[in-house]
Amino acid sequence: MSKAFEQSDNAGSIVSVTDRVRPVEIGAPVSAVHFLGETAVFVGDEETLTFVTGSGEAARLPIHDGAILGTASDGKRIVSGGDDGKVIEIKADGSVATLATDAKRRWIDNVALHPDGAVAWSAGKTAFVRSAKGEEKSRDVISTVGGLAFAPKGLRLAISHYNGVTLWFPNMTAVPEVLDWAGSHLGVVFSPDNKFLVTSMHEPSLHGWRLADARHMRMTGYPTRVKSVSWSADGKSLATSGADTVILWPFASKDGPMGKEPGILAPMPSRVSMVACHPKQDVMAVGYSDGTVLMVRISDGAEILVRRKAEQAITALAWNAQGSVLAFAAADGNAGLFTL
Amino acid sequence: MSETTAEKIPVTVLTGYLGAGKTTLLNRILSENHGKKYAVIVNEFGEIGIDNDLIIGADEEVFEMNNGCICCTVRGDLVRILDGLMKRKGKFDAIIVETTGLADPAPVAQTFFVDEDVQNNARLDAVVTVADAKWLSDRLKDAPEAKNQIAFADVIVLNKTDLVTPPELAEVEGRIRAINPYAKLHRTQRCQVALSDVLERGAFDLDRILELEPEFLAADEHDHDHEHCHDENCTHEHHHHDHDHHHDHDHGHGHGMKHYHDEDMQSLSLHSDKPLDPNKFMPWLQQLVATEGQKILRSKGILAFSGDDDRYVFQGVHMMLEGDHQRAWKEGEPRQSRLVFIGRELPEQTIRDGFERCIAA
Incomplete structure (x- = not known):
C-alpha cells in the first residue's frame, strides 16, 4: 500500500476512544473471542482459553491437547473442536466437559450450537448432531464439511461442502435437501429471519440461496476470501470482511441483495479481517489486517477509532450480549476490552 | 493478511505409483535421526509405523476453481489441513504431503499457487516421485498417472534397482529422461537416499532457480545422466x-x-x-x-x-x-x-x- 494513503489524514479528525480500552495480553495467537456473561473468553490457537473478567483478571484454562480448530458460543457456554479429536463444552464457571471423542482421533473441524441446547460438530465428511437430551445422530456428505450452522427455527442443520450445502433435519427420516453451487463452500450462515442461507466460498465470494425456492445469489468482487460475516442487529444486512472496506449486503427485501448494490463502509488502506455487528444498535465493530479496530455506524458510516494500527491482524472481535463491551484480539495475542 | 516475518514452512509432495516405495521413504524420513520434526499428511492411516501426533489423514479432495480455468483444480482438504497445522506453528519444521498412487500432483502444486493463506504460511519445496525400477516402464505404458508423476517431479527416487539388471535399469532411466530430463534422479534400494537429496530442495523457489541450472538446463552432475550437452546448439x-x-x-x-x-x-x-x-x-x-x-x-x-x-x-x-x-x-x-x-x-x-x-x- 502506498504511503500516500496512510490513515494519518483521518486519524486527527476521527473520534478516538483508544485511551479507554483496557489492554489484555493473551500471550499467544488468538483465533476467536466469545462472551460468557460478562467474562470475555479468548480462544487461543492451541490448547487454551483465557477468561478475562470485567475487572481485568485473566485466567487460563487448558481445554485441548493440540490446536483448537473451531468454537461456537450461545453466551452460556462455549463448544470447541480440536485436532485431538475432542468436542469440549466450557461453561462460564470454568467447568469443562468432553462431549465427544472421535474414535479415530480425527480433527474436529467445525462446531455449532443450537439455542435449545443441541450441539453439532464435524470430522471429515461426517456431521454429528447431539440433541439436548444427549441423543446422537450423524450424516455423511460428499466431501469434508466446510462449515455448520443451525437454522434459527426448528432442529435443522446446514452442512456446507464441495458443490453446495446439505440441509438436514436430524429428527426426520426424509432425504436432506441439497442446495447446489459449484465450488468449495466453507463458512455457512442462515439469515436471522430464516429466509436466506449464505456461504463463504474458497474463492473470494459469497454464495446465497433464497430458501423458499433455492434461487441463487452470487455475491462477488472481493479481493480476498471472506472469513468473517455478521448480521446487523435488525437482521436486514450482512456485514462482510475480505475487502478494504466493509461490504454490506442488503437482505431486507424478499429478493435479498439481488439487483442491489451493496453498502460500502469504513474504507481503510488495509483489508477488513473481522466484522461484528452490535447486538442491539445500528453499529458494527470492524477489525483490519493492520490491527486497526473501528466502530462504525451503519446508517451514515460515522467512525470511532478503538485501536490504532499495530503489528498484526485483528483475528477476534465480539460484543457481549448487552452490547456494552467490545472485545478484540490480534494474531499476536494483543487484545483489549472496550466498555461503551 | 498481515505480513509475517516468520519463515514459511517448506512442504514436500511425495508421489509415486502404487507399491513404488513411498511409505518406505516416509518411514525413513520420520525415523531417521535428523533432529527435525515433520508433520505428515497421508491418505492411508496406519501404514506409517511411527508414532507421531502430527500425522493427519487427508481425503485427497479436489475441486475446480470457479475462475473459468478448466484445469485449475485445488486440494481443498489441503487448504484446511494446512490452516489447522499453522495453529501449531513451532511444533514442526516441515510438512510432507503424501499423495495416493493414482493421484495427479498438479492439484497439490496448484493449491500453493492459488490459495493466499497457504502462500502466506507455507511454500512448496519440491515434488518427489518414488518410482519402481522393475515396473515403471510398464506403468508408463498403461498408467497415465505414473507418467504424470514422472513428468511433474523435481526429484525422482528410482527404487528397487536391485530387482533389475543393468540393461533394464538403463532402459527405465532412458524412459524417465525421455519424459523429464530435468529432475534429479537417485537410484536406490529400499529408498536408501540421503534425505538432503529429497528434502529442502527449494525446487519451487524462484530465488533458487539459479541453483537448479545444472539439472534444469544442461549439465547434470549425476553419473547417470544421459543427456549431457555442452554444445551450444543442443x-x-x-x-x-x-x-x-x-x-x-x-x-x-x-x-x-x-x-x-x-x-x-x-x-x-x-x-x-x-x-x-x-x-x-x-x-x-x-x-x-x-x-x-x-x-x-x-x-x-x-x-x-x-x-x-x-x-x-x-x-x-x-x-x-x-x-x-x-x-x-x-x-x-x-x-x-x-x-x-x-x-x-x-x-x-x-x-x-x-x-x-x-x-x-
Whole structure:
C-alpha cells in the first residue's frame, strides 16, 4: 500500500476512544473471542482459553491437547473442536466437559450450537448432531464439511461442502435437501429471519440461496476470501470482511441483495479481517489486517477509532450480549476490552 | 493478511505409483535421526509405523476453481489441513504431503499457487516421485498417472534397482529422461537416499532457480545422466536428440543406452542468446499457458530482457505462472534466455515460432 494513503489524514479528525480500552495480553495467537456473561473468553490457537473478567483478571484454562480448530458460543457456554479429536463444552464457571471423542482421533473441524441446547460438530465428511437430551445422530456428505450452522427455527442443520450445502433435519427420516453451487463452500450462515442461507466460498465470494425456492445469489468482487460475516442487529444486512472496506449486503427485501448494490463502509488502506455487528444498535465493530479496530455506524458510516494500527491482524472481535463491551484480539495475542 | 516475518514452512509432495516405495521413504524420513520434526499428511492411516501426533489423514479432495480455468483444480482438504497445522506453528519444521498412487500432483502444486493463506504460511519445496525400477516402464505404458508423476517431479527416487539388471535399469532411466530430463534422479534400494537429496530442495523457489541450472538446463552432475550437452546448439533440440548425439562418447556407460521418445509426454527447451522483448514475451507466455496450459505440466525459465539489467525468472504449473526479477546479471555472465516446458503433446513448432518472435529486434 502506498504511503500516500496512510490513515494519518483521518486519524486527527476521527473520534478516538483508544485511551479507554483496557489492554489484555493473551500471550499467544488468538483465533476467536466469545462472551460468557460478562467474562470475555479468548480462544487461543492451541490448547487454551483465557477468561478475562470485567475487572481485568485473566485466567487460563487448558481445554485441548493440540490446536483448537473451531468454537461456537450461545453466551452460556462455549463448544470447541480440536485436532485431538475432542468436542469440549466450557461453561462460564470454568467447568469443562468432553462431549465427544472421535474414535479415530480425527480433527474436529467445525462446531455449532443450537439455542435449545443441541450441539453439532464435524470430522471429515461426517456431521454429528447431539440433541439436548444427549441423543446422537450423524450424516455423511460428499466431501469434508466446510462449515455448520443451525437454522434459527426448528432442529435443522446446514452442512456446507464441495458443490453446495446439505440441509438436514436430524429428527426426520426424509432425504436432506441439497442446495447446489459449484465450488468449495466453507463458512455457512442462515439469515436471522430464516429466509436466506449464505456461504463463504474458497474463492473470494459469497454464495446465497433464497430458501423458499433455492434461487441463487452470487455475491462477488472481493479481493480476498471472506472469513468473517455478521448480521446487523435488525437482521436486514450482512456485514462482510475480505475487502478494504466493509461490504454490506442488503437482505431486507424478499429478493435479498439481488439487483442491489451493496453498502460500502469504513474504507481503510488495509483489508477488513473481522466484522461484528452490535447486538442491539445500528453499529458494527470492524477489525483490519493492520490491527486497526473501528466502530462504525451503519446508517451514515460515522467512525470511532478503538485501536490504532499495530503489528498484526485483528483475528477476534465480539460484543457481549448487552452490547456494552467490545472485545478484540490480534494474531499476536494483543487484545483489549472496550466498555461503551 | 498481515505480513509475517516468520519463515514459511517448506512442504514436500511425495508421489509415486502404487507399491513404488513411498511409505518406505516416509518411514525413513520420520525415523531417521535428523533432529527435525515433520508433520505428515497421508491418505492411508496406519501404514506409517511411527508414532507421531502430527500425522493427519487427508481425503485427497479436489475441486475446480470457479475462475473459468478448466484445469485449475485445488486440494481443498489441503487448504484446511494446512490452516489447522499453522495453529501449531513451532511444533514442526516441515510438512510432507503424501499423495495416493493414482493421484495427479498438479492439484497439490496448484493449491500453493492459488490459495493466499497457504502462500502466506507455507511454500512448496519440491515434488518427489518414488518410482519402481522393475515396473515403471510398464506403468508408463498403461498408467497415465505414473507418467504424470514422472513428468511433474523435481526429484525422482528410482527404487528397487536391485530387482533389475543393468540393461533394464538403463532402459527405465532412458524412459524417465525421455519424459523429464530435468529432475534429479537417485537410484536406490529400499529408498536408501540421503534425505538432503529429497528434502529442502527449494525446487519451487524462484530465488533458487539459479541453483537448479545444472539439472534444469544442461549439465547434470549425476553419473547417470544421459543427456549431457555442452554444445551450444543442443538447447534448441529435444533433449533426446542431445542424448543421441552425445551420450556414447561423452560417457561410455556401457549400458547400450537406447533412445526413447515418449509418444505424448515430453520436454521442450528453448534458448536465445539475444535479449527478449518483454512486451512481446509476457503476453506470448500468458497466452501460451492460457491456451495450452492443460498440456503443459511444468514450465520454468530464466530470461534476459532487452534494456533490463536483471535476470527475470518464472515458473508455472499448467495455467498458473509466477515470476519475478531475481537479481542483476553478473559481469561477464552470458545474458541468455532459457525456457523449459514439460508436457503432453506440446505443439512444439508453434511454441518455437512464438518464442522466436519474442526476440527483441
